Amino acid sequence: MTKRHSVATWFRSPSNLIASTLVIGGFLMTGVDEIWGLLMGVGIFGPGILREFGWLRDKDEFELRAARRAGFHAYLVGGLMIFSLVALYRHEEPVIEEPSSLVLSIFVVMWFTWLLSSLLAYWGSLKMARRLLYAFGTVWLLFNIAAGEGNWVTSFMQSLLAVPFFAAAVLANRFPRIVGLLLIGISVFLFFFFGWEEIFQVRPFTGGLEAIVLFLGPLVVSGVGLLAGRRETSAEVAEVEG
Amino acid sequence: MKPRHDIQSHVRRHRLRLDLTQQELADRVGVTRQTILSIEKGKYSPTVGLALGLARELGVSVEELFELEGK
Numbered sequence: 570m571t572k573r574h575s576v577a578t579w580f581r582s583p584s585n586l587i588a589s590t591l592v593i594g595g596f597l598m599t600g601v602d603e604i605w606g607l608l609m610g611v612g613i614f615g616p617g618i619l620r621e622f623g624w625l626r627d628k629d630e631f632e633l634r635a636a637r638r639a640g641f642h643a644y645l646v647g648g649l650m651i652f653s654l655v656a657l658y659r660h661e662e663p664v665i666e667e668p669s670s671l672v673l674s675i676f677v678v679m680w681f682t683w684l685l686s687s688l689l690a691y692w693g694s695l696k697m698a699r700r701l702l703y704a705f706g707t708v709w710l711l712f713n714i715a716a717g718e719g720n721w722v723t724s725f726m727q728s729l730l731a732v733p734f735f736a737a738a739v740l741a742n743r744f745p746r747i748v749g750l751l752l753i754g755i756s757v758f759l760f761f762f763f764g765w766e767e768i769f770q771v772r773p774f775t776g777g778l779e780a781i782v783l784f785l786g787p788l789v790v791s792g793v794g795l796l797a798g799r800r801e802t803s804a805e806v807a808e809v810e811g
Numbered sequence: 812m813k814p815r816h817d818i819q820s821h822v823r824r825h826r827l828r829l830d831l832t833q834q835e836l837a838d839r840v841g842v843t844r845q846t847i848l849s850i851e852k853g854k855y856s857p858t859v860g861l862a863l864g865l866a867r868e869l870g871v872s873v874e875e876l877f878e879l880e881g882k
Contacts, residue, residue: 629841629842629843629846630842630846630857630858630861631842631843631845631846631849631850631855631857632843632845632846634855691845691849693854
């Protein structure tokens with residue numbers, strides 16, 4: 570099965586299609602009224618609930634096991650985060666300027682954990698790291714093209730920032746340890762360069778933690794994945810790439 | 812300490828013997844290609860039901876498909 574075929578298969582699945590429609594529709598409708606955010610929740614968690622009741626049978630046993638393990642990992646990380654925050658806020662007078670951002674941050678951390686655990690189950694650490702880098706580079710590329718506001722020279726120059734991520738993905742299989750160390754180093758540099766250590770403070774909590782998780786998370790995880798992963802043979806890469 | 816039951820898989824060898832692709836075998840037993848790949852690489856130990864299904868499609872016994880590592 571090729572990658573394109575697997576993506577097409579994913580979209581052909583009625584449950585995935587309905588869930589995606591609910592998430593996108595819910596997100597768009599929050600512009601009218603925030604209450605429509607409920608639809609996003611139904612789209613994200615509804616299929617999993619139906620599967621657990623046995624009313625939706627669109628996953629095989631390996632996929633179900635991966636989803637359940639990922640859910641357990643998200644529960645562990647989310648639970649630890651919640652208990653840490655509760656202990657911190659009970660220890661001192663809570664200063665939470667954006668309560669909904671705090672809740673959203675917890676959800677983003679749990680979702681990110683769930684996503685990484687799922688990817689790890691399907692691809693292993695090395696392949697997960699390489700594909701995260703490709704995905705991160707693509708998102709960065711599209712973001713910079715859009716930010717260029719029609720000026721193609723600006724768009725092109727800003728797009729070059731995505732090149733290191735694609736290069737890292739290409740070089741990752743050949744030099745996983747070096748690229749892994751580089752990614753972790755870059756993450757630490759960006760963390761302090763953008764002054765994110767101030768956002769990372771939870772007292773006062775002003776939101777923005779989710780931005781750090783979603784921006785630096787893929788880089789850190791890719792780096793760790795490359796350091797921890799076993800280098801694959803070319804035959805293994807060809808076999809899985811299909 | 813509880814004992815570990817790590818499984819060594821011979822699915823790939825028997826699949827290639829019958830000249831089947833991973834996708835063809837996956838279709839026959841009703842799982843995804845990713846599942847067959849994970850079983851062949853030893854990353855996933857199938858349930859008894861799927862192991863029996865694989866054994867039937869590959870024309871061998873379950874014991875010929877899987878064995879305990881370090882046996």
